[in-house]
Amino acid sequence: MRDQLLSLKQEFKVIKEFNIYNINTHQFEVLESNECATLVSNLDEMDCLQDMSQMNLETDNQEYFIQRSDHKMAVLSLDKTKVYNKALLHIKVKSTLKKFA
Amino acid sequence: MNKIESIILENFPNLKSVHMLDSNVRFLSLQDLMSEKATNWLKWLDQSSFQFTDLSIKLTDNSQLFVKPIGQNHNLIIHNEQENNALLFKFIEDLIAEEIESNQNHESHLPKEESSEKSDLKLLDAVRIQKLILPKKDEIAKEFRNFFVVHEQQDVVGGDFYWYSRKGNNTLLAIIDCTGHSVEGAMTSMVCNSLLNQSIFDFDPQNVDRVLINFYDQLNKYNQTSSDDYGIGAEIGLFCFNHESKLITFCTTGISAFIKREDGIELLKSKKVITYENIEKSIAKTSFSMKNVTGIYGFTDGLSDQFDAADKKKLGSKGILKMIEDEQDFDARYYLSEIKKWKGDNMQYDDITLIGMAI
Known part of the structure; x- marks a missing residue:
């Protein structure tokens, strides 16, 4: 799993963190730092995760992208200063996540 | 409200x-x-x-x-x-x-x-990022006696682009019309450019259509990763100039081209029905000798579908043929001015790409 995440991070330099969250166990399976943890646990507490398949959130200096599969979620923090192919990143994150299901 | x-x-x-x-x-x-x-x-x-x-x-x-x-x-x-x-x-x-x-x-x-x-x-x-995927015109021009491109996006970015590669004795040049225009088309064009670059890994001059088959195979895989019905698509016209056999091969899934010879001008059209699932049968493929060919003009449907100033009539392939027959200068300026004359003050309905190659 970590090899695949690493290769995706190498392909997309925009990815600062790639975390994997298990919606059933409410635990992170991969957590690079606590940066995204507060946001995700807050969303989980409010039962938002069941009703979403994808989320993009931008702040002044940060960007977050969340992609959900059946029971797992990819939680990415992105470097807002870098340009990247958004459609391609979304497709690749989705297919990577499917491999972990 | x-x-x-x-x-x-x-x-x-x-x-x-x-x-x-x-x-x-x-x-x-x-x-x-x-x-x-x-x-x-x-x-x-x-x-x-x-x-x-x-x-x-x-x-x-x-x-x-x-x-x-x-x-x-x-x-x-x-x-x-x-x-x-x-x-x-x-x-x-x-x-x-x-x-x-x-x-x-x-x-x-x-x-x-x-x-x-x-x-x-x-x-x-x-705009800057989308321009990065376009090959340098000077580099393509070295391959032909003369060469021009009219590339007019409907918005600041768009879904039309052109692509070039050299494989041994073969010059490959493609015109691509991605689904949608503006931002949607531009994003699709970035994906399609990557796929096209990957599709020539096993290039064989005897089977030029293999490039398009590889391309659509990968495109289908991308579209299958989407859980909803939304997918991306593209029409491609690919020219292969084999400098050894002096043969030109044209494979298309929606892009048309005029071939100008000393004795007349011929229109090469794509098949009417294109299905990605059965792409091998959907590709129209033609090969012909470079001999007697003086010019080749490939164009996207944004040009043929452009309405006139009164917004009543499309330019059509007949209108493009007329421009070629009346050609004064083999350059982008002449064709751009003819397109502007046709369009007048009417809006541009789609991205427009026209490429001319003089052999």
């Missing part, structure tokens, strides 16, 4: 709902106006202290929720199911920037507003 709400609804009438909320009004007050899937998100928005500038959530019922704080005192919240998200985003970004600028100018006669400048800069970045 608020002015911004009504402008958005006028332009995107199929939106489920648009609300400009005062920041002291709870998001949950919209609960009955939105799908049940949005309820927990409305609660979260009320309780969250997260300072975001843009939020977009794709819900499991395939609808989309957008939330954008406007200034200090308002939040714009949109629920969408049918409208094109990329166009909607761009429209809202421009609208908000314009609105803030006009308010500021009205109140304090200040110069251009910061968010409008930011929006312009983002757009310039998009």
Whole structure:
């Protein structure tokens, strides 16, 4: 799993963190730092995760992208200063996540 | 209804709902106006202290929720199911920037507003990035006696692009028309450019159509990763000039081309029905000798489908043929001026690409 995440991070330099969250166990399976943890646990507490398949959130200096599969979620923090192919990143994150299901 | 709400609804009438909320009004007050899937998100928005500038959530019922704080005192919240998200985003970004600028100018006669400048800069970045995928014209021109490109996007970015590669004794040149135009087309063009670069890994001059088969195989794989019905697509016209056998091969899935010979001009058309699942049978393939060929003109349907100044008649392949027959100069300037004459003050309906190669 970590090899695949690493290769995706190498392909997309925009990815600062790639975390994997298990919606059933409410635990992170991969957590690079606590940066995204507060946001995700807050969303989980409010039962938002069941009703979403994808989320993009931008702040002044940060960007977050969340992609959900059946029971797992990819939680990415992105470097807002870098340009990247958004459609391609979304497709690749989705297919990577499917491999972990 | 608020002015911004009504402008958005006028332009995107199929939106489920648009609300400009005062920041002291709870998001949950919209609960009955939105799908049940949005309820927990409305609660979260009320309780969250997260300072975001843009939020977009794709819900499991395939609808989309957008939330954008406007200034200090308002939040714009949109629920969408049918409208094109990329166009909607761009429209809202421009609208908000314009609105803030006009308010500021009205109140304090200040110069251009910061968010409008930011929006312009983002757009310039998009234009710059899309230009990166276009090959250098000088490099292509070395391959032919003469060469020109007319590449007129309907918007600042678009879905048409051209592509070039050299494989041994073979010059490969393609015209690509991606689904959609503007932002949607531009994003698709970035994916298609990568796929095309990957599709020549096993290039064989005897089977030029293999490049397109590889391309659509990969495109199908991408489209299968999507859980909804949305997919991307592209029409391609690929020319292969084999400098050893002096043969030209043209493979197409929607791009047409005129071949000018000393004794006349021939139109090469694609097949009428293109199915990605059965792509081998959908590709029209022609090979012919370079001998007697003086010029080749490939074009996207944005050119043939362009309406005249009276908005009554399409240029059609006959109109393009007339331009070629009356050709005064083999250059982009002549064709651009002819297209402008045809279009007059009418709007440009689609991205337009016309490539000319003199052999």
